[in-house]
Amino acid sequence: MNVRATYTVIFKNASGLPNGYDNWGWGCTLSYYGGAMIINPQEGKYGAVSLKRNSGSFRGGSLRFDMKNEGKVKILVENSEADEKFEVETISPSDEYVTYILDVDFDLPFDRIDFQDAPGNGDRIWIKNLVHSTGSADDFVDPINLEHHHHHH
Numbered sequence: 001m002n003v004r005a006t007y008t009v010i011f012k013n014a015s016g017l018p019n020g021y022d023n024w025g026w027g028c029t030l031s032y033y034g035g036a037m038i039i040n041p042q043e044g045k046y047g048a049v050s051l052k053r054n055s056g057s058f059r060g061g062s063l064r065f066d067m068k069n070e071g072k073v074k075i076l077v078e079n080s081e082a083d084e085k086f087e088v089e090t091i092s093p094s095d096e097y098v099t100y101i102l103d104v105d106f107d108l109p110f111d112r113i114d115f116q117d118a119p120g121n122g123d124r125i126w127i128k129n130l131v132h133s134t135g136s137a138d139d140f141v142d143p144i145n146l147e148h149h150h151h152h153h
Contacts, residue, residue: 003135005061005133005134005135005139005140005141006133006134007131007132007133007134007143008058008131008132008133009129009130009131009143010051010113010130010131010132011037011128011129011130012035012128012129013035013036013128014032014035014036014037014127014128015032015035016032017030017051018051018130020053020054020055021051021052021053021054022051022052022054023049023050023051023052024050024051024052024080024112025039025047025048025049025050025114026045026047026048026050027041027042027045027046027047027048027117028040028041028042028045028047028048028049028117030049035128036126036127036128037049037126037127037128038124038125038126039115039117039124039125039126039127040122040124041117041120041122041123041124041125042122043120043121043122044120044122045117045120045122046116046117046118046120047116047117047120047122048074048076048114048115048116048117049114049115049125050078050112050113050114051112051113051114051130052080052111052112053111053112056111057079057109057110057111058077058104058109058110058111058132058134059109059110059134060103060104060105060106060134061103061104061132061133061134061135061136062101062102062103062104062132062133062135062136062137062140063075063077063088063100063101063102063104063113063130063131063132063133064099064100064101064102064129064130064131064132064133064137064140064142065099065100065127065128065129065130065131066097066098066099066100066127066128066129067091067094067097067098067100067115067125067126067127067128068094068095068096068097068098068125068126069091069093069094069123069124069125069126070093070095070123070124070125071093071117071118071119071121071123072090072091072092072093072118072119072123073090073091073115073116073117073118073123073125074087074089074090074091074114074115074116074118075087075088075089075090075091075100075102075113075114075115075116076088076113076114076116077104077106077110077112077113077114078110078111078112078113078114079106079108079109079110079111079112080111080112081111082108084108085112085114086104086105086106086108086110088102088103088104088106089102090118093123097126097128099129099142101137101140101142102137103136103137113130115127131143
């Protein structure tokens, strides 16, 4: 079965909340600089941005993003109707952008994607190039990086 994956670019260079999404997050403020969405969590609040898709939902597949982060970051997806959440991964700190492509093994469809300050220390988080694919992480053909190569012409 070689079904072509569908890629949804949620945002590339963020200058505001992506179209079609609200922030259902808590305990943090958002700013935008250099194409990144910057999450500034409040200390002790375990703050998160929670990108809530306004219509429709994603099913499984994989999530791809570039992130740098001062502390550990927990990535979760949520089904707001069922009020259920699933922890995708906890990512270690990095002072440079790293590209992550993570499988989402959640049984329910999800309409929220959360990036959370896991230790609650108020550590900042920078995110660029957030993409959902209906395929697995192993099969991910990165639509972002393919486009990046054209910027040098």
